[in-house]
Amino acid sequence: MTVLVFLDPKFPEGRLADAAVPQLMAADLGATRGDGVFESMLAIDGVPRKMDAHLDRMASSALALDLVFPARESWERAVSTALSKLLVQAGSGQAGSGEAVVKLLLTRGVEGTDSPSAWVAASPVPAAVRERSAQGLDVLLLDRGYDSTVADRAPWLLLGAKTLSYAVNMAALRYAKAQGADDVIFTSSDGKVLEGPTSSVILAVEEDGVKTLLTPELESGILPGTTQRALFDAAEAAGWARGYGPLEPAHLMEADAVWLVSSIRLLAPVTSIDGTPIPSSPALTEELTALLRGAL
């Protein structure tokens, strides 16, 4: 069950559309060139979480692609319309965990029309998403091909923008699964840890009684993780220190625990890297998940 709401100036609350029939033009540049940006946001009990962070990042992605970003209020209203409709469709008490994934999409629209397409798609979070992650992930390190300094000097590579051009991310995940793994951590051509195809990488290290969360530095061309940031803020308030890369694979192997974090899956513990088991900590996963959920 998916609820679809298009941003449309003629419909201030968003235009509800039937997700069971075609709604996109075949010549939409989102479909023909991956030319657009998106976000995947969690909603709990009908309330979107970290919406400001998602809209901030999406506006920044749109800027990188020279796309006009619709007013935040239009997005907020469309999301609200979608979540209300989803609650009605699910029926009270039948919404399972009460959690929904809300996708926000913006494309350049049909070639030559200068009229972007913008829509929201809301659906229940599939149970399988969290079940597999909870068991721990076998992860492959895969070369992303870029060095960790290229983002700044080559803005046309759109590093740090969450674009619809995700074919490489999807191919990396398929490659990992074909090798019997569950997920991927990309590395730069100069050997730095970057991010997952759909997640941020976080490490926990305890030294001399100081508990620290670490993540790669943004300058390496990774996406700014909305969940990573929410977790870091919550953890700092709870007494954790925080740090930013550069990180190398050895840091992953030597950490007390490593997670892939993202808006829908939250914290997914990594249990092996390239076939080598690494330490994990159910207690830390529980502690940090509670901190994160408290901050959402």
Place this chain on the structure above:
Amino acid sequence: MTVLVFLDPKFPEGRLADAAVPQLMAADLGATRGDGVFESMLAIDGVPRKMDAHLDRMASSALALDLVFPARESWERAVSTALSKLLVQAGSGQAGSGEAVVKLLLTRGVEGTDSPSAWVAASPVPAAVRERSAQGLDVLLLDRGYDSTVADRAPWLLLGAKTLSYAVNMAALRYAKAQGADDVIFTSSDGKVLEGPTSSVILAVEEDGVKTLLTPELESGILPGTTQRALFDAAEAAGWARGYGPLEPAHLMEADAVWLVSSIRLLAPVTSIDGTPIPSSPALTEELTALLRGAL
């Protein structure tokens, strides 16, 4: 005017669809993840050109993405249906140059359905496409971020596959235009000449009476150019020698002429690189265009 024909087992000749109304599902992975492949093919007087080469490359791109490629016959019939309809719509004698651009698209389809979307879109070649190119292109060299040896060891980067994830290609063209240039030649992080965002790069060099066409080597991760190959075959039959990279920017500056070649635009002469004028040769452009057209 665009004619749209979907590949559909229930319609052996292809299913004609109205291009003026939505035909794609909002959850099609082509639109939400740039997860698919495409080709742009020229048709002259209702006859598609280099169709075998385009279908070969598209099948190879699909394989890289682990997409099942529909039977060639299905594509051929859909293309034929689209071009017939386009001729009728244009009315005899009104089709301008009689040239059409035929786009072939294949996406992974709606998430979770395991049912790819495949369609053909045919429309007249816009006159502007060739007019601007004929005047000569001011080109920027832009770093593609990858080194020229990564393609082979990192198949998940999908180098050499023509995917729908073209956001970087589009961003590079926008970047060039914002700088007052017309087009782009990508270079590798190790300084090799690669390709344009929507074209192959070809150089002509005459030495000791031997006329040679040069292009970067496929191993550098570029797309195999269907027009480049047709031109090389035709030129060889006419007495030209041919050669393959590695090429560096200095080779571009020192060549007798440089072109960006592609299926719709054919040979577009490059007249400057990063603001520095380079030699061009209307006579060679004319000679090679005639050879290419004879081979289409």
